[in-house]
Amino acid sequence: MSASDQQARAKAFHALHVPGDPVILFNxxxxxxxxxxxxxxxxxIATGSASVAGSRGYHDAESLPMEQALNNAARIVDSVDLPLTIDFEGGYAAEPALVAVHAAAMIEIGVIGINFEDQMIGGAGLHTVDFQCERIAAIRAAADKAGIDFFINARTDVWLKAGRETLDGDALFDEAVKRGKAFAEAGADGFFVPGLTDEGEIAAICETSPLPVNAMMFDAMPPKERLAELGVARISHGPGPWRQAMAALTEAARAAL
Structure with missing residues (x-):
């Protein structure tokens, strides 16, 4: 893919993030x-890290070797004429400089965006706001150097297990708001809040976030039409599609056997 084609896909992807008219990503x-x-x-097109790992017999949380993640992403880029964003978890590193190197490798093969989370992969809890902002800024610098409007979808895990280890109730919401604003200042393009299911809180996050908000579908989530009304700009399906496909495969195999 030429740099101009990649940049065109990147710009098109940015334009899809419209509060009230969310882009649907069936991972x-x-x-x-x-x-x-x-x-x-x-x-x-968007990947889900658990889906990519599971399809290769690995667990989530960066147990899939990065070389395989890169090769898989490159094959997807070559297979479809659509923008591709990768669920890049924590960037396969903690230190900002190495995270930037890994993001640059994704950019080099034609990827136009990533999900980038603030939980400590393989550890407990969340990175501090300041340190996560350093990591985001390093990715932004790498993208600017490559001349690509790379979409950094900054994910916070305050509503998943990492955040609940130290926070609860209103503190979760306040922490998320603080992180969303800081991530925006550091150079993020979107704010991903998986695990948030309460309609009032979703609407409040959309109102307070300086970035377009990404919600992830769970059984307890409002339907996509309601999420649009609440101001969501992006809806992801995470590992759901892969799990559905594997369940269908298991049932078909059970019938055949």
């Missing part, structure tokens, strides 16, 4: 699933 795990979702009418 995939390889080139084949990317093609299937593209044929269904997707406007962009």
């Amino acid at each position: 995939i795990w390889d080139a084949g699933s990317a093609k299937a979702v593209a044929e269904a009418g997707a406007r962009a």
Whole structure:
């Protein structure tokens, strides 16, 4: 892919993030699933880290070797004519400089965005706000050097297990708001809040966030139409599609056997 084509895809992806008219990302795990979702009418393609890892027999949380993650991403880029954003977890490193190197490798193969989370992969709790901002800023610098409007979807895990180890109640919401504003100042383009299901809090996050808000579908989530009304700009499906596909495969195999 040429740099101009990659930049065009990056700009198109940015434009899809409209509060009230969210882009729907039905997360995939390889080139084949990317093609299937593209044929269904997707406007962009997004991986889920648990799905990619699981499809290769690994657990989530960066147990999939990075070389395999890069090779998989490159194959997806070559397979569909749509913007591709990668669930890059914690960037396969803690230190900002190394995170930037890894993000640059994704940019080099044609990826136009990543999810980048603030929980300590392999550890407990969340990175401090300041340190996570350093990590985001390092990725932004690498993208600027490459000349790509790389979409950094800054994910906070305050509503998942990492945040609940130290926070609860209103403190979770306040911490998320603080992180969203800081991540925006550090150079993020989107704010991802997986695990947030309360309609009032979703609306409040959308109102207070300087970035377009990404919600992830769970069983307890409002439907996509309601999420749009609440101001969400991006809806992800996470590992759900892969789990559905594997459940269907298991049932088909059980019937055949």
